Amino acid sequence: xxxxxxxxxxxxxxxxxxxxxxxxxxxxxxxxxxxxxxxxxxxxxxxxxxxxxxxxxxxxxxxxxxxxxxxxxxxxxxxxxxxxxxxxxxxxxxxxxxxxxxxxxxxxxxxxxxxxxxxxxxxxxxxxxxxxxxxxxxxxxxxxxxxxxxxxxxxxxxxxxxxxxxxxxxxxxxxxxxxxxxxxxxxxxxxxxxxxxxxxxxxxxxxxxxxxxxxxxxxxxxxxxxxxxxxxxxxxxxxxxxxxxxxxxxxxxxxxxxxxxxxxxxxxxxxxxxxxxxxxxxxxxxxxxxxxxxxxxxxxxxxxxxxxxxxxxxxxxxxxxxxxxxxxxxxxxxxxxxxxxxxxxxxxxxxxxxxxxxxxxxxxxxxxxxxxxxxxx
Amino acid sequence: xxxxxxxxxxxxxxxxxxxxxxxxxxxxxxxxxxxxxxxxxxxxxxxxxxxxxxxxxxxxxxxxxxxxxxxxxxxxxxxxxxxxxxxxxxxxxxxxxxxxxxxxxxxxxxxxxxxxxxxxxxxxxxxxxxxxxxxxxxxxxxxxxxxxxxxxxxxxxxxxxxxxxxxxxxxxxxxxxxxxxxxxxxxxxxxxxxxxxxxxxxxxxxxxxxxxxxxxxxxxxxxxxxxxxxxxxxxxxxxxxxxxxxxxxxxxxxxxxxxxxxxxxxxxxxxxxxxxxxxxxxxxxxxxxxxxxxxxxxxxxxxxxxxxxxxxxxxxxxxxxxxxxxxxxxxxxxxxxxxxxxxxxxxxxxxxxxxxxxxxxxxxxxxxxxxxxxxxxxxxxxxxxxxxxxxxxxxxxxxxxxxxxxxxxxxxxxxxxxxxxxxxxxxxxxxxxxxxxxxxxxxxxxxxxxxxxxxxxxxxxxxxxxxxxxxxxxxxxxxxxxxxxxxxxxxxxxxxxxxxxxxxxxxxxxxxxxxxxxxxx
Numbered sequence: 001x002x003x004x005x006x007x008x009x010x011x012x013x014x015x016x017x018x019x020x021x022x023x024x025x026x027x028x029x030x031x032x033x034x035x036x037x038x039x040x041x042x043x044x045x046x047x048x049x050x051x052x053x054x055x056x057x058x059x060x061x062x063x064x065x066x067x068x069x070x071x072x073x074x075x076x077x078x079x080x081x082x083x084x085x086x087x088x089x090x091x092x093x094x095x096x097x098x099x100x101x102x103x104x105x106x107x108x109x110x111x112x113x114x115x116x117x118x119x120x121x122x123x124x125x126x127x128x129x130x131x132x133x134x135x136x137x138x139x140x141x142x143x144x145x146x147x148x149x150x151x152x153x154x155x156x157x158x159x160x161x162x163x164x165x166x167x168x169x170x171x172x173x174x175x176x177x178x179x180x181x182x183x184x185x186x187x188x189x190x191x192x193x194x195x196x197x198x199x200x201x202x203x204x205x206x207x208x209x210x211x212x213x214x215x216x217x218x219x220x221x222x223x224x225x226x227x228x229x230x231x232x233x234x235x236x237x238x239x240x241x242x243x244x245x246x247x248x249x250x251x252x253x254x255x256x257x258x259x260x261x262x263x264x265x266x267x268x269x270x271x272x273x274x275x276x277x278x279x280x281x282x283x284x285x286x287x288x289x290x291x292x293x294x295x296x297x298x299x300x301x302x303x304x305x306x307x308x309x310x311x312x313x314x315x316x317x318x319x320x321x322x323x324x325x326x327x328x329x330x331x332x333x334x335x336x337x338x339x340x341x342x343x344x345x346x347x348x349x350x351x352x353x354x355x356x357x358x359x360x361x362x363x364x365x366x367x368x369x370x371x372x373x374x375x376x377x
Numbered sequence: 378x379x380x381x382x383x384x385x386x387x388x389x390x391x392x393x394x395x396x397x398x399x400x401x402x403x404x405x406x407x408x409x410x411x412x413x414x415x416x417x418x419x420x421x422x423x424x425x426x427x428x429x430x431x432x433x434x435x436x437x438x439x440x441x442x443x444x445x446x447x448x449x450x451x452x453x454x455x456x457x458x459x460x461x462x463x464x465x466x467x468x469x470x471x472x473x474x475x476x477x478x479x480x481x482x483x484x485x486x487x488x489x490x491x492x493x494x495x496x497x498x499x500x501x502x503x504x505x506x507x508x509x510x511x512x513x514x515x516x517x518x519x520x521x522x523x524x525x526x527x528x529x530x531x532x533x534x535x536x537x538x539x540x541x542x543x544x545x546x547x548x549x550x551x552x553x554x555x556x557x558x559x560x561x562x563x564x565x566x567x568x569x570x571x572x573x574x575x576x577x578x579x580x581x582x583x584x585x586x587x588x589x590x591x592x593x594x595x596x597x598x599x600x601x602x603x604x605x606x607x608x609x610x611x612x613x614x615x616x617x618x619x620x621x622x623x624x625x626x627x628x629x630x631x632x633x634x635x636x637x638x639x640x641x642x643x644x645x646x647x648x649x650x651x652x653x654x655x656x657x658x659x660x661x662x663x664x665x666x667x668x669x670x671x672x673x674x675x676x677x678x679x680x681x682x683x684x685x686x687x688x689x690x691x692x693x694x695x696x697x698x699x700x701x702x703x704x705x706x707x708x709x710x711x712x713x714x715x716x717x718x719x720x721x722x723x724x725x726x727x728x729x730x731x732x733x734x735x736x737x738x739x740x741x742x743x744x745x746x747x748x749x750x751x752x753x754x755x756x757x758x759x760x761x762x763x764x765x766x767x768x769x770x771x772x773x774x775x776x777x778x779x780x781x782x783x784x785x786x787x788x789x790x791x792x793x794x795x796x797x798x799x800x801x802x803x804x805x806x807x808x809x810x811x812x813x814x815x816x817x818x819x820x821x822x823x824x825x826x827x828x829x830x831x832x833x834x835x836x837x838x839x840x841x842x843x844x845x846x847x848x849x850x851x852x853x854x855x856x857x858x859x860x861x862x863x864x865x866x867x868x869x870x871x872x873x874x875x876x877x878x879x880x881x882x883x884x885x886x887x888x889x890x891x892x893x894x895x896x897x898x
Contacts, residue, residue: 120751179755258750332747334589334780347872348588348884349868349881355883356883357883369609369747
């Protein structure tokens with residue numbers, strides 16, 4: 001039975017709703033697959049091109065080939081009828097009938113939260129995404145995102161850093177990592193969570209796939225945080241899906257002068273919750289799950305602002321640099337020179353040495369344009 | 378009757394001596410030139426005929442055959458006119474006795490005046506090499522020839538004057554060993570003017586802030602390291618690049634002769650100017666062709682990289698250059714010369730340039746800018762990076778960021794050092810290098826071979842461990858490591874230190890560590 005989900009899922013033009021329709025019409029998917037062409041043509045509400053495509057595909061597609069491709073890519077196939085199918089996703093209006101999964105889905109993924117945002121994130125956006133992800137993951141929440149550059153990557157990384165679980169939902173087949181820059185991150189996610197897709201093996205990362213992908217991101221989660229999204233961003237689409245699916249939406253406020261804040265600010269105006277506190281998000285997540293707050297597994301941390309840099313174990317110039325730098329706003333090299341210069345006896349070389357040591361220890365991060373930020377948490 | 382006159386020509390930038398044999402015999406009037414002349418030389422028949430007649434002699438109505446030897450080299454240019462005319466005068470018996478002893482170079486006008494020729498300096502150098510003592514050159518070119526020691530230079534302005542010099546009737550004024558050669562100024566050379574010819578000379582203190590980038594220029598000038606400046610539009614990249622010239626010491630006489638020879642051969646020396654004194658600063662447009670950049674063509678002309686020899690080659694808007702052009706520059710940049718092999722022979726052009734490149738950090742120009750928003754997708758940035766090949770970027774020692782300046786003019790005014798002050802440090806570092814590389818065949822840290830790096834880059838233990846850790850954690854290649862060492866050597870030299878310490882290595886690494894993504898994968 002489940003094999004027919006895989007087969008129908010591979011036919012172009014046939015999605016969850018049409019599979020459902022065929023299933024109802026024929027009584028079972030098996031009978032739909034084996035039905036003579038005239039009977040399929042008799043199904044109301046299917047365009048002719050889709051019907052002809054289906055008829056042709058039936059003779060061409062073989063489920064064993066697809067299983068073999070998935071096996072070779074190290075992916076499992078889970079259909080909507082399988083008990084391992086994520087409960088959150090099953091609850092939405094149009095759950096994908098088939099999921100290709102690399103890595104593992106766990107029961108704990110019930111407590112999942114989506115963190116999404118623009119690919120062109122500012123350092124502030126990346127830092128916030130990473131920090132929310134870190135603290136939520138440290139409290140046992142699975143972080144769901146889309147493996148895109150920018151906010152998505154930062155969210156996955158934050159969760160990994162906390163040793164928590166994270167799930168990446170792809171807009172392509174699981175055998176093709178997109179974007180290629182994130183292939184290493186992708187491997188790390190498979191180690192401590194899952195990379196999954198509803199698209200058959202070998203599907204290219206086509207534009208249209210990403211909208212469908214976004215409903216899976218929100219569908220897997222019980223809440224959705226949007227960190228930085230310009231107008232008409234994919235992240236906003238995810239948040240609209242989340243609202244449709246009855247999942248609360250949080251939006252992180254940003255610099256009002258930046259284009260990346262427009263979408264999130266519009267969300268806040270439209271009633272999304274302003275996200276500035278991990279506790280509040282955790283509370284919402286647990287309320288969604290019907291669990292009391294006191295059952296929370298990990299310790300809570302709430303230090304989004306006003307943290308003093310950990311200067312212990314650093315030399316005087318290094319400590320000074322840590323004080324000059326900020327967690328979010330980049331500080332230019334010239335400014336660092338100006339502030340630390342009077343304390344560097346042997347000139348700017350000494351400052352560069354301190355910067356390099358701090359960078360190698362992971363306490364600061366250089367940015368394009370020759371500026372630096374402190375690395376939070 | 379047969380006469381022989383010696384002249385010279387240039388292949389690439391190498392002068393060579395040409396024997397001009399003229400035979401005047403009976404038969405139908407005719408004038409033939411053999412010995413692989415090009416069209417311009419064949420046309421010289423008409424110029425020579427008119428010049429001789431207008432100078433007051435009769436042109437012999439006899440059969441004239443001219444041979445240019447060595448016959449195997451294809452000769453080009455108009456510098457043989459004067460020698461041809463003298464040869465004809467000799468062969469018709471107007472000049473009694475041999476004209477040997479003089480090398481004759483010059484183009485003729487129809488009225489018998491001598492016009493300037495190209496490559497006079499190259500020919501004069503070849504003449505001295507071949508043991509010549511006396512050279513007749515166009516008056517407009519005398520300073521070039523006079524720059525060569527050990528030659529008596531006879532500047533002439535007409536065929537008649539040349540005739541008199543050879544007959545010994547009138548010596549004109551002779552320049553011996555360049556003695557009457559006053560140091561000529563070099564204004565008016567294309568591309569040689571100091572960049573800003575405004576009232577105040579350009580100075581590095583004109584650029585406010587940009588401490589890190591300015592320091593890169595200092596290191597570049599001290600150790601002959603290549604630089605890449607990247608920054609948003611208007612941040613001062615071009616201004617900085619132009620100021621690099623103010624940090625370079627004047628050329629030595631030998632360097633000056635090398636550079637002048639190139640410009641002389643290329644016909645780019647303005648009339649009446651002698652040695653080029655200022656280092657060249659070439660800034661070719663990004664649409665330049667391979668031929669324009671490395672040289673070549675039918676006449677084997679030097680390219681921009683050779684015209685910038687001993688000076689600065691500035692590639693503004695680096696990613697806009699054609700990729701094949703940049704790839705063609707790679708080998709010459711490494712070896713300091715261009716070897717061009719053509720059917721007519723191989724020529725070697727010197728190409729020891731100080732390379733400085735500038736680019737925007739991304740297509741819109743504002744990646745990492747403090748105020749303006751970058752509107753480029755990560756993909757577009759990656760594509761922009763891909764326009765210049767990794768190996769090319771890898772060969773650039775100093776990658777400096779030139780961030781946009783928004784602090785207004787007030788803050789950094791006091792701290793800005795003048796070119797003169799920086800120049801003093803550079804000269805100290807150069808003196809150290811001159812001593813170090815005495816007899817090694819190189820002059821600068823930037824030119825060290827791997828074995829020389831091993832020999833001269835002594836580090837403290839701390840520095841050694843720092844560089845190993847940094848290469849690992851920043852993911853830099855072994856080649857980048859070698860470049861870092863060379864730059865550290867220069868930084869230590871600037872600090873007057875014999876052994877490279879940690880802070881020198883750290884500063885060198887700061888120029889190899891550009892960030893391209895706000896959140897790197």
